[in-house]
Amino acid sequence: MSCSKKEKYTGALIGAAIGDALGWPNEQNSKNIRKNRNSIRTYVEWNRRAGGKYWPHEEKICAGEYSDDTQLIIATARSLLRGRQWSNFFRQAELPAWLKYERGGGGATKRAAQKWANNISPWDEKSNSPLEIKDYFMAGGNGVAMRILPHIFRNEENAEKIMEQVVLNGMYTHGHPRALIGAMLYAMAVRTLIQQDVVLSYGELIDVLIEEKQWSKLPEVNNIAIWKSEAERYAQYDYDRMWNECVIETINYLKIAKEALNQGILDLRDDTLQKLGCYNSKINGAGNVSAVVSIYLFSKYADDPTMAIYETANLSNADTDTLASMVGGLAGALNGKDWIPIELRGVQDYSLFEYLVEQMMDEKCDFLNSDKKYKLFNNEKMATLKIGESIECLPFGEITLKEIREDKPKRADMYVKVYIWKTAYGQTIFSRKIGKKALNLEQSVQYEVNEKHSSEILFTVQNLRDIKQILIKVSDANDFVEILCEIMKMKEENRISKEQIDGMKSKWRQYKMTKKQIVNIYELL
Numbered sequence: 001m002s003c004s005k006k007e008k009y010t011g012a013l014i015g016a017a018i019g020d021a022l023g024w025p026n027e028q029n030s031k032n033i034r035k036n037r038n039s040i041r042t043y044v045e046w047n048r049r050a051g052g053k054y055w056p057h058e059e060k061i062c063a064g065e066y067s068d069d070t071q072l073i074i075a076t077a078r079s080l081l082r083g084r085q086w087s088n089f090f091r092q093a094e095l096p097a098w099l100k101y102e103r104g105g106g107g108a109t110k111r112a113a114q115k116w117a118n119n120i121s122p123w124d125e126k127s128n129s130p131l132e133i134k135d136y137f138m139a140g141g142n143g144v145a146m147r148i149l150p151h152i153f154r155n156e157e158n159a160e161k162i163m164e165q166v167v168l169n170g171m172y173t174h175g176h177p178r179a180l181i182g183a184m185l186y187a188m189a190v191r192t193l194i195q196q197d198v199v200l201s202y203g204e205l206i207d208v209l210i211e212e213k214q215w216s217k218l219p220e221v222n223n224i225a226i227w228k229s230e231a232e233r234y235a236q237y238d239y240d241r242m243w244n245e246c247v248i249e250t251i252n253y254l255k256i257a258k259e260a261l262n263q264g265i266l267d268l269r270d271d272t273l274q275k276l277g278c279y280n281s282k283i284n285g286a287g288n289v290s291a292v293v294s295i296y297l298f299s300k301y302a303d304d305p306t307m308a309i310y311e312t313a314n315l316s317n318a319d320t321d322t323l324a325s326m327v328g329g330l331a332g333a334l335n336g337k338d339w340i341p342i343e344l345r346g347v348q349d350y351s352l353f354e355y356l357v358e359q360m361m362d363e364k365c366d367f368l369n370s371d372k373k374y375k376l377f378n379n380e381k382m383a384t385l386k387i388g389e390s391i392e393c394l395p396f397g398e399i400t401l402k403e404i405r406e407d408k409p410k411r412a413d414m415y416v417k418v419y420i421w422k423t424a425y426g427q428t429i430f431s432r433k434i435g436k437k438a439l440n441l442e443q444s445v446q447y448e449v450n451e452k453h454s455s456e457i458l459f460t461v462q463n464l465r466d467i468k469q470i471l472i473k474v475s476d477a478n479d480f481v482e483i484l485c486e487i488m489k490m491k492e493e494n495r496i497s498k499e500q501i502d503g504m505k506s507k508w509r510q511y512k513m514t515k516k517q518i519v520n521i522y523e524l525l
Contacts, residue, residue: 002197002198003335003336003338004336005156005194005361006357006358006361007336007337007338008193008194008332008333008334008335008336009153009194009357009360009361010332010336010337010353010354010357011331011332011333011335011336011337011338011339011340012149012153012190012194012328012329012330012332012333013073013077013149013150013329013332013353013356013357014328014332014337014340014347014350014353015305015309015327015328015329015330015331015332015333015337015340016069016070016073016149016325016326016328016329016332017066017070017073017325017328017347017348017349017350017353018309018324018328018340018344018347019309019312019313019321019323019324019325019326019327019328019329020066020067020069020070020321020322020324020325020328021043021064021065021066021067021070021347021348022040022043022309022310022313022324022344023312023313023320023321023322023323023324023325024061024065024066024067024104024320024321025040025044025046025061026040026313026314026315026316026320026321027104027318027319027320027321027322028281028284028317028318028319028320029319039310039314040310040313040314041310042063042343042344043063043064043344043346043347044063045060045061045062045063046061047059047060047061047408048061048104050407051410051416051434055414055416055434056409056410056411057407057408057409057410057414057416057434058407058408058410059103059407059418059432060405060407060408060418061103063346064346064347064348065103065348065428066103066347066348066349067103067104067321068098068102068103068104068105068106068109069146069147069321069322069325070325070348071098071101071102071103071105072098072109072143072146072147073146073147073149073150074352074356074427075090075094075095075098075147075395076090076094076147076148076149076150076151076169077149077150077356077360078094078356078395079093079094079395080150080151080154080360081359081360081363081364081365082365083363086165087168087169087172089395090169090172091116091172092116093376093394093395094395095109095112095113095116095117095172095173096113096116096117096376097376097377097393097394097395097396098113099113099114099117100377100378100379100431101377101379101429101430101431103430104321106141106143106285108135108136108139108141108143108173108174109143109173109174111132111135111136112136112139112172112173112174113173115127115128116172122136122172122173122175123136123137123175123227123230123231123234125230125234126506127506127509128503128506129499129502129503129506130234130499130502131499131503132503133230133234133235134234134235134236136174136175137175137176137230137231137234137235138175138176138235139173139174139175139176139179140174140176140177140178140179140286140287140288141174141178141179141285141286141287142179142182142285142286142287142289142290142291142319142322142326143173143174143179143287144166144169144170144173144174144179144180144182144183144287145179145182145183145185145186145287145290145291145322145326146290146322146325146326147169148166148169148170148183148186148187149190149329150356150360151165151166151169151187152187152190152191152194152333153357153360153361154360156191156194156195159188159191159214160214160219162187162188162191163184163187163188163214163215163217163219164219164221166180166183166184166187167180167183167184167218167219167221168221168222169183170183171221171227174287175231175235176235176242177218177239177242177243177245177246177247178246178286178287178288178289179286179287180218180287181215181216181243181246181247181250181287181288181291182250182286182287182288182289182290182291182292183287183291184215184216185209185215185250185288185291185292185295186290186291186294186295186326186329187215188209188212188214188215189205189209189291189295189330190329190330190333192205192208192209192212193205193330193333193334194333194334196334199302199303199334200299200302200334202261202264202299202302203258203261203262203299205295205298205299206254206257206258206261206295206296206299207258209254209295210251210254210255210258213247216247216250216251218240218243228240246288249288250288250291250292253276253277253288253289253292254292254295256272256275256276257272257276257292257295257296257299260272260275260296261296261299261300267300269300269311272296273293273296273315273318276289276292276293276296277289277293278293278315278318278323279316279317279318281317284318284319285319285322290319290322290323290326291326293323294312294323294326294327294330295330297311297312297323297327298327298330298331302334305328305331305332305334305335305339306339306340306341306344308327308331309324309327309328309331312324312327348428349426349427349428351426352425352426352427355425355426366425367396367397367398367423367424367425368394368395368397372392374392374393374394374397375393375394376393376394377393377394377395377396377399377429378393379419379431379432379433380433382401382419382431383417383419383431383433385401386401387401387402387403387404388400388401388402389401396421396423396427396429397423397424397425398423398424399421399422399423399424399429400421400422400424401419401420401421402420402421402422403419403420404417404418404419404420405417405418405420406418407432412437413436413437414434414435414436414437415434415435415437416432416433416434416435417432417433417434417435418430418431418432419431419432419433
């Protein structure tokens with residue numbers, strides 16, 4: 001029975017969220033405190049290690065809650081509702097705000113989002129150290145492929161436009177060909193399934209992808225030649241040559257998957273996954289590897305999409321949340337949503353995905369007024385709200401504080417508060433505040449959770465007030481305090497390099513700080 005386009009789009013989004021929620025507890029980097037070695041067939045409540053070395057605590061994940069994979073799919077969909085301004089909205093609003101509520105986000109995406117939050121592109125040589133730019137162009141993970149579903153819905157009839165938007169979306173966080181090729185391949189697979197009215201024959205999807213190589217061509221998006229030259233300069237590889245090598249590598253992976261499927265019931269799944277790099281922790285997070293593995297697993301269990309997600313979510317030593325999410329997206333793109341069993345419809349924010357599809361198909365954006373100016377979501381300022389109170393902010397529109405709970409700290413001198421918000425259209429947002437219990441019980445020093453800049457150096461309330469007086473003209477004093485803490489910590493451990501100092505200098509220039517300000521703060525601390 002054929003499905004409408006609306007059903008396919010909705011099924012793809014819901015399928016992706018279901019796979020994410022099922023696979024997250026088993027994911028190789030989930031930090032799950034007690035992984036369930038038994039096969040998971042329903043959502044489970046679990047606890048993950050969070051806070052890094054300096055703010056260790058247990059983060060509670062309730063049954064059916066999804067991770068960064070689905071968060072960024074939603075962010076992409078919401079950006080596309082801005083029409084031609086989608087890319088500006090994604091990098092200027094969605095990525096910076098996501099840092100404040102991300103759950104299990106990948107390193108490359110978080111690093112890039114932090115750059116965009118400071119109005120810096122990850123490849124800008126004036127504001128980044130050479131090492132930072134190299135890291136960006138070496139980022140080839142699946143963080144792009146996992147979030148690009150909505151681009152297919154908005155441009156289904158125009159494959160060229162899909163590829164352009166997918167690459168532009170991906171370039172904001174990842175620079176290596178493996179990340180972009182994987183995302184383009186996955187996008188083409190989803191598009192192929194959406195346009196199918198009948199079930200594909202066994203392995204037919206892979207045949208189409210091997211034959212139709214539009215996914216293998218790097219689109220000529222904005223200033224791509226200059227961007228590629230930056231890769232060659234800082235990552236020290238010829239971009240076009242690396243692109244072609246990764247395309248060949250990806251085609252070889254597709255051929256391995258096709259050969260396995262041709263064996264029918266004789267196909268040994270785990271042997272095939274081993275050949276595809278699924279169990280190799282050094283490469284199994286690569287964009288092209290994840291795309292081919294998800295396409296293979298979907299194809300293998302094409303006649304039972306629920307089984308496809310279950311089997312993927314329960315793989316050992318694999319990136320199960322992203323893989324199961326991508327398999328779920330493929331399953332929904334072909335079958336709509338009627339295949340989803342009742343026990344899996346309890347995924348977080350189920351109705352949200354139907355709303356997003358309706359908005360995209362009607363080309364509307366009901367939750368933001370284009371004539372109104374909004375401030376960016378900032379959980380530090382919004383944590384002063386009481387339960388039941390609402391505020392309007394980017395990128396969500398109106399959000400309401402629904403609940404405040406505490407996660408379990410691993411140190412006696414700290415606490416962690418979790419603020420749970422709900423948008424007017426049904427998205428759940430989790431933000432955290434971490435506090436150090438002060439000797440004076442009437443006050444405590446609070447910090448926004450930011451694992452990347454965590455430091456052992458602690459401040460009193462008066463310390464922070466004094467610093468902010470010195471930095472009165474600096475846009476974000478907290479950021480500079482974190483930068484200075486990094487330097488002090490590296491100095492203590494005798495691990496300061498010239499590249500690191502150059503990187504810090506570029507950050508100081510960003511804030512237009514004077515030498516006198518820097519000296520005054522150093523003396524204060």
